[in-house]
Amino acid sequence: MVTRHDLYPSRTTRHLDPIPRQDPVIHARNQHRWEGPLDETSLSRYERDGFLWFKGFFSQSRVSQFLNVLKELEKDAELMKSDQVILDPGSGGLRSVFAMHRISAAFDELTRDPRILGMVRQLLGSEVYIHQSRINYKFGFQGSGFDWHSDFETWHAEDGMPRMRAVSASLMLTDNNEFNGPLMLIPGSHQTFVPYKGKTPPANWKKSLKAQRVGVPGMEALAELANWGGIKAPKGPAGSLLLFECNTLHASNENMSPWPRSNLFFVYNSIENRLQEPFAASEPRPEYLGARHNIQPLDMHDEFPEIAGQGVPSL
Amino acid sequence: MVTRHDLYPSRTTRHLDPIPRQDPVIHARNQHRWEGPLDETSLSRYERDGFLWFKGFFSQSRVSQFLNVLKELEKDAELMKSDQVILDPGSGGLRSVFAMHRISAAFDELTRDPRILGMVRQLLGSEVYIHQSRINYKFGFQGSGFDWHSDFETWHAEDGMPRMRAVSASLMLTDNNEFNGPLMLIPGSHQTFVPYKGKTPPANWKKSLKAQRVGVPGMEALAELANWGGIKAPKGPAGSLLLFECNTLHASNENMSPWPRSNLFFVYNSIENRLQEPFAASEPRPEYLGARHNIQPLDMHDEFPEIAGQGVPSL
Numbered sequence: 001m002v003t004r005h006d007l008y009p010s011r012t013t014r015h016l017d018p019i020p021r022q023d024p025v026i027h028a029r030n031q032h033r034w035e036g037p038l039d040e041t042s043l044s045r046y047e048r049d050g051f052l053w054f055k056g057f058f059s060q061s062r063v064s065q066f067l068n069v070l071k072e073l074e075k076d077a078e079l080m081k082s083d084q085v086i087l088d089p090g091s092g093g094l095r096s097v098f099a100m101h102r103i104s105a106a107f108d109e110l111t112r113d114p115r116i117l118g119m120v121r122q123l124l125g126s127e128v129y130i131h132q133s134r135i136n137y138k139f140g141f142q143g144s145g146f147d148w149h150s151d152f153e154t155w156h157a158e159d160g161m162p163r164m165r166a167v168s169a170s171l172m173l174t175d176n177n178e179f180n181g182p183l184m185l186i187p188g189s190h191q192t193f194v195p196y197k198g199k200t201p202p203a204n205w206k207k208s209l210k211a212q213r214v215g216v217p218g219m220e221a222l223a224e225l226a227n228w229g230g231i232k233a234p235k236g237p238a239g240s241l242l243l244f245e246c247n248t249l250h251a252s253n254e255n256m257s258p259w260p261r262s263n264l265f266f267v268y269n270s271i272e273n274r275l276q277e278p279f280a281a282s283e284p285r286p287e288y289l290g291a292r293h294n295i296q297p298l299d300m301h302d303e304f305p306e307i308a309g310q311g312v313p314s315l
Numbered sequence: 316m317v318t319r320h321d322l323y324p325s326r327t328t329r330h331l332d333p334i335p336r337q338d339p340v341i342h343a344r345n346q347h348r349w350e351g352p353l354d355e356t357s358l359s360r361y362e363r364d365g366f367l368w369f370k371g372f373f374s375q376s377r378v379s380q381f382l383n384v385l386k387e388l389e390k391d392a393e394l395m396k397s398d399q400v401i402l403d404p405g406s407g408g409l410r411s412v413f414a415m416h417r418i419s420a421a422f423d424e425l426t427r428d429p430r431i432l433g434m435v436r437q438l439l440g441s442e443v444y445i446h447q448s449r450i451n452y453k454f455g456f457q458g459s460g461f462d463w464h465s466d467f468e469t470w471h472a473e474d475g476m477p478r479m480r481a482v483s484a485s486l487m488l489t490d491n492n493e494f495n496g497p498l499m500l501i502p503g504s505h506q507t508f509v510p511y512k513g514k515t516p517p518a519n520w521k522k523s524l525k526a527q528r529v530g531v532p533g534m535e536a537l538a539e540l541a542n543w544g545g546i547k548a549p550k551g552p553a554g555s556l557l558l559f560e561c562n563t564l565h566a567s568n569e570n571m572s573p574w575p576r577s578n579l580f581f582v583y584n585s586i587e588n589r590l591q592e593p594f595a596a597s598e599p600r601p602e603y604l605g606a607r608h609n610i611q612p613l614d615m616h617d618e619f620p621e622i623a624g625q626g627v628p629s630l
Contacts, residue, residue, distance in 0.1 A: 223573035
């Protein structure tokens, strides 16, 4: 039996100290670094903070269609009963629908938008595919929060994602303000892997999608990272876009305003970082939580296919 | 049997619509309005919003002593077991100690600080006494939030406070920032009384101090008020002071930062607005939650008693 070397051990019975990141933040190396839409200012900021915020990236009309998609999905009784749908533990309302890019053509095209896909390829330095996608909805006065966590910790332990070479995109479908439970991030936290002490329970994902208890960093490590990097909660109108590194610690508080908060969430993973066996769970999570079969590299979606690849016609 | 007329009925079995405020916001009338430290700009703002925020009102050194008082109180095993002390429902840590102005001389003197007492007398148009006081402590990562509510609704229903003629003061002992669960207020909400549908359970206060369920406004009324007035969460350093009208809706979210949040809270009631029998509860709450015996009008505390009342010596 060959034992895999694990760069990021977690879910252990003994306490392990935080581990410095073992991967680059920007995977396009040397002269390839600038082959894409992001300039050096943005690249350096992403390297430093672990996220980039694009206030008002798309127009509101470009994104409002997705709220209608959500309303349509709610009428699908079959889907509503499936594990792909997560209800709010507080209100019982619809909170998340997973694998949205396989349900909705509009969502699929969005994940292949040249602007977003161009940035993501530049950050990951390779072709990419969608590891996970979902639409989130947080009700006014009712939407529960989510404790601090690194997505990579779970994807590594439970999905078998070997390295830190994935980027999450979050596209706001509603305004993000101080009071409707916006995403909070700890700048710089992506540079540290915080192992979790405690084994992964069987089928942990059935609980963890509602309220994560296993895999979250300890309070001491969390306080140190937050005291070092501070906390940021980007605000902006519907259409704003957040790109964040897979190991950046993030959380959200309850929505105590009457204003709902909704966003699309989709994760790009490098095709050179495909899932293996889980590093710390008895079996992999379902395909809709971590793709291991549907891993075709994404091609860009051009809205004008008839002139795509033909260059700009001369004036 | 004489039935009291109740201007603000609540805790009823039938739904009642919101009731417009039946009391002035500033009780000093006509030319008496300007007899005090607040100028017309501040008075008008208080009338409009139902609160005033004084960023950095006291120096940090003036207020840091109170955190030491709290540490001393924690060592008092007898006190810790009493009903006057509220533990956090999440963490089990010390969250509030009531009737602080009767325990701590420093707190008593603070409630009689000429600057604060001067403003409060001007707003309430009479002599005043302390209806309730406490010190609050919200832990990093653990401090629970508090749902939207009007204090007056409870003080009227459960304490028998007849009119809206009370002002709450909240003095920050730590920095108040976006992430440590600061107080949120709905500007203008003090102009509307939102009755609660449902009877007051016996000894409701034993539960309501941990998490209020009875007396909170319905979601529809709340949404209307928040959509009208918006939501504000004043931020500032330790030493900042908030004065807010007894019927202003307020709430706080969980503290998801490592930074604790602590404040002193003390309520001034007009001596012309003394407690009667509860309007909607079987018996009054304890003295430390709503004073009905210790209601001596406050006199100003001068730090230089030897020259108090002597005027400023001539140059």
